[in-house]
Amino acid sequence: MGRKATLRDVATLAGVHYGTASRALREDTAHLVSPETVERVRSAATKLRYTPDLIAQSLRTNRTSTVGVVVPDIANPIAAALTRGVQDVLRGAGYVGLVVSTDANQAHERSEIAALVSRQVDGLIVASTKTPSLYSEIAASGTPVVLANRRVETDLPTVTASVGDGIEQAIDHLLSLGHREIAYIGAAGDANTGLDRHVAFERVMRARGLDSSDRAVRLSPGYGQHDGAELFERLLEEGGRPTAVIAGNDMMAVGVLSVLRRMDMSCPEDVSIIGCNDLPFMEFLNPPLTTIHVPHAEIGSAAAEALLAILRGEDPESTELPVEFVTRASTAPPSH
Template sequence: MTIADVAARAGVHKATVSRALNKMTEHQVNQATARRVRKAAQELGYVANAVARGLRTNSSMTIGVIIPDLTNPLFPPMVRGIEHYLAPHGYTALIANTDGDDDLERAAFDSLSGRRVDGFIIATGRMHHELIADAYRRGVHVVMLNRGTTDVPYSLVTGSDAAGVTAAVDHLVGLGHRDLVHLAGPKDFTTSTVRSGAFLAAVGRHAGVTGRLVPTPALTIDAGLACMDELLRHGDAPTAVVAGNDMLAVGVLRALRQHGLRCPDDVSVVGFNGMDSTEDLNPPLTTVQVPHFEMGTEAARLLLDDIASDEQRSVTVSLPATLIIRESTAAPRRAALVA
């Protein structure tokens, strides 16, 4: 079936069919006519040829979405937010997972570029990122999600990380904690830099409170377990840990159990990101909740705006983070550490 068949069935011109079946132009057609066209297309089993339309409009109506780890509960809500915004605008997301591997990321980027996606939403950003810098030089439309890069001024959508970490530190100090550790993520992540800086600044505002940064090689459960295990084996345990994300926090809880310690009786723990499963942990995890779905939606909105205007803006959107207090934080029992 062709567009001419649909036009004949609906009793309209082919151009009207084209506009009525295109999410970007359907508003130009009378609603009753558009419904008639859609009904005719459905009855005939007509499906628009996206390749042919792309050749006419120089647009594939697809967006490449590159994610570092789809098994991380942080990212599926972001992808859902992206698709939620794209679908009503006639766009489809093509999703690629990199497992944090540079070669896989490059292969995914090149493959999606070969499919002539109209732009990218990239959540694999690092402080210095050759692939992103190369995309910027080539004029590729990109919006960074969750993590940014210092190499180029691409737009970034993130949570208010600094405010979230500050709230976590203030909460722990308010409970009486004076010896805090922050398990930071990899040093080349902008999220790690922002959260670490906020932790030190927040600790510095409280007299008699010490704060230590402990970098981790990854934002994973295993990394949190290994780093906390190292602290405990050297008798260097704090009374409270602010983890760089919820998965690190889960690793901390495992390390505490392995060393015969209890949370929050011996060590209080705060996570970051607000994964759905954190409420079901033992104990339920105090965490900084970030609006991941809304972040994905906002990234898609910024990207489609840039594509429509054929501009590459430099905008940073920081969505509010909220401290969710649960049972993994309490007043420290070691009186010597309480002022």
């Protein structure tokens, strides 16, 4: 078996300096070298079947080419889409994402982040809100942190979506159909994703001159199908008779739909329903769910791009991506 090719072998074959070859082979430094030289160096690396010594490289550069990705629940389709967006960008830049799931638990989040930092990740992408002071401490200590799909009181770069605009579009859609008795069912946890949607609902309802009192709003610490069903049942028991419901997310909307079926009511004939997120299977419900499409994969990609920018010495700004209102068959004019 022949000797394993080294970076110096690649540099010699390409006719460039050792340092130039190193820069040409790294995605985050290739822009410092002319495209022709990059092509020549990479062609030489392919010919020699060169593979980098990552341990030696990390010792030289103080980089491990790894990024920690922190999500509340790795089984959640939102986390899966966001992680996919992150990894697509990191892979193209020569980085590996190390994904951890915190179960939306503060103690778990602290221990998982500590484990990532101890492994000397080059940066963190955090899609959580349980320990905001910790994120700032880590960034101050020299490990860059970017927040994805979550916003907290911090100066850290953040990538979110303009879901408040989506709530406004949802209300205006229902008004155009003739609805006036519109209820909101959502989460009251510590995540800004739930709070922003609730606040946007009340703000837009007031601006349209409609009822935004407690009679029209029900909130729960949870955000699953069971929570949506429980909140809608409570609303009905307490005398609420909405002709339309906006749910804080798609699974809560599914919960509302399940209650209607148990009560021999139908959607949208008796109650129109709008969700939020546009999970992959919402178009296959009966009826297909009208919802707000939140670009979670794009949020992950933008967060990864922001982190790579920091690693290049840049100072990226926070970003809010647009959402898309998707009209399907779960909304129609009220029957009365």
